[in-house]
Amino acid sequence: MSSSKPPNSRSEAGSVPAAVVNRLSLYLRELQHLVAEGIQTTSSSQLGERLGFSDAQVRKDLAHFGAFGHPGVGYRCDELISEIRRILGTDRVWTVALVGVGNLGRALLGYKGFESQGFRVAAAFDSDPAKVGDRVEGVEIRSIEEIGQIVARGAIDLGMVAVPAGFAQAVADVLVAAGVRGIVNFAPVSLALPEGVSQVGVDLARELEQVSFAVASRLRAEGA
Amino acid sequence: MSSSKPPNSRSEAGSVPAAVVNRLSLYLRELQHLVAEGIQTTSSSQLGERLGFSDAQVRKDLAHFGAFGHPGVGYRCDELISEIRRILGTDRVWTVALVGVGNLGRALLGYKGFESQGFRVAAAFDSDPAKVGDRVEGVEIRSIEEIGQIVARGAIDLGMVAVPAGFAQAVADVLVAAGVRGIVNFAPVSLALPEGVSQVGVDLARELEQVSFAVASRLRAEGA
DNA sequence: GTCTGTGAAAGTGTTCACAGCG
DNA sequence: CGCTGTGAACACTTTCACAGAC
Structure with missing residues (x-):
């Protein structure tokens, strides 16, 4: 001291x-x-x-x-x-696991802006057996059951959740149990996470709602 | 009074x-x-x-x-x-134009969460002639030159910009000129918009940075 | 002269705590 | 009783304005 x-x-x-x-x-x-x-x-x-x-x-x-x-x-x-x-903290590379390789997940896998900012999407998981084994943007899609192994091996720092709302909490629980330290959640639900795990939520409909509120307010002000 | x-x-x-x-x-x-x-x-x-x-x-x-x-x-x-x-303002339906049908744009076109919240992606535009004329999720991709016509016809309220950073300001200018009242911007740049046009920015790398800051802080606190 | 870093002042947003209603 | 709505207290953020460094 x-x-x-x-x-x-x-x-x-x-x-x-x-x-x-x-x-x-x-x-x-x-x-x-x-x-x-x-x-x-x-x-x-x-x-x-x-x-x-x-x-x-x-x-x-x-x-x-x-x-x-x-x-x-x-x-x-x-x-x-x-x-x-x-x-x-982006003076080093953070490895990120993506869960949910639907439309949005695919876009996240292909997003060019992560690499230059210090993030590498190093693993992708999906529950659909038809997708498991495929490669998207050079990343092999694994079964959701493998999250534990891959993350706990210490190779993964953060998670991105891009699954339907009803599965997001369960997926988050698995990620947290496997040792992930932070989550970006694209599902439109509020995740309950233990202390010590950070989360940021991105809800596309909510972003539009913020804009529509501003526009609607302006219209109301003009119209009145 | x-x-x-x-x-x-x-x-x-x-x-x-x-x-x-x-x-x-x-x-x-x-x-x-x-x-x-x-x-x-x-x-x-x-x-x-x-x-x-x-x-x-x-x-x-x-x-x-x-x-x-x-x-x-x-x-x-x-x-x-x-x-x-x-x-x-979502007690009515807002029509939305998407500009930029790359990976992210495609995901936005297919996103199921908009409709139920009062947003309809009613038009999509891309500068790539190879994409123009295609249909994605039932929406025909039009040439960027047509933005003016379609939006000014009064059919479009809001815009979503999903083009590379270097083109975002130009695209936003066209949308604004055409009469759009608000923009959700997915490009990693700050748009300069005139008063009276609302914007919300969604930057995927920035979302991850918020998480990495929180995690890095926690690691520093533990490690020290 | 330019521009930072920073206390002090002003302004906002949040929490407290309770009156009043169902 | 339980729960809302709200003024008053508190905490936090932003702005101001200036001393000090280049």
Whole structure:
């Protein structure tokens, strides 16, 4: 409990608001676009402007994790990219298991955006015997019974659940029992997971509902 | 400024926090599950418990829009479902245009969860001449040049963008010019849209990053 | 002069706790 | 009694504004 804290490092595990983490990965994405445009240095105001946030918001968010900027200069893009990847944990490759190789599962297997961000879909499972053994995008589809073996072998960090709503909880239970540490759930149900397993839900109908609310509100305001 | 306000109605268009709208569609989903389980009446605490929120949170959220509960009883599920659908605007059918029929676009065309929530994917567009004319899930793929005609004909309310990042802004511009009122963007870029057009972004890699942050934080906390 | 990092102020969102209704 | 709806207390986030670094 004595000891000097290492400089340039904050809690990171401590309670960082989810909204901050959300924006962090937006910053990362935008920094990568900047680099692709040949821009090497940016500022909190440039970054904020491109994303619709204030400059102060950008600086405060980053301040949760350390001091990465250069007063009078701004942020070196490649430097900040490295820092954010380290914070998000994507300075290494996470292996991901996909469960459910329907339309959506197939799209996830073929999605090109995972690899460059540090995620590798390393295994796919489906309950349909007709699909087991097939290869999709170079990944062999295995029987759902094999989840335990493959994941517990330590080869899998995260799970993506793309099965019908009625099966999602059971699949999640199996994944958790096998030792997965986090789950992205594409089924339209709220999963009950034990503490220590993180989840993010992606519900396509809900995304549309968010838009329809905004549009409907605007229509109501105009019409009234 | 005199006048009696009509009972059971609040602003709705007024500034409702996005977080509230997000939870609203979670409530809707959960209420639909409750009905499927044969449960007809629920309470703020039951609803909250199943979703991980406090009972007070549920009541406060709903209070933004009116008084839908029955003291001493709770909420009648079907009643509350109707109210929330009205608030979200999904008490009618929204027609949606999909742009980009790659892996993800195909999955969106085949997604079974839209119809029941009030969304109909009524048109699909792709820039690849080889795809134009094909039918996917009963929807004919049209050339991107036709967006203007089809949307402006008034048949389309919302757009879903599932094209590569580099084309997303251009596609969004065309959709907006054609009169679309809201966009769900699956490309990993921030779209610049004019005021009056709503957007929601879904970035699959970012969803995984949120999970990897949480897991990495936990590992750091344990390891340290 | 430019831009960061940060306390202090302002603004929002959440929880508490209870009056009032069924 | 149980449960809603709600003002008041609290906690959290964002914005402001400026000292310090380049």
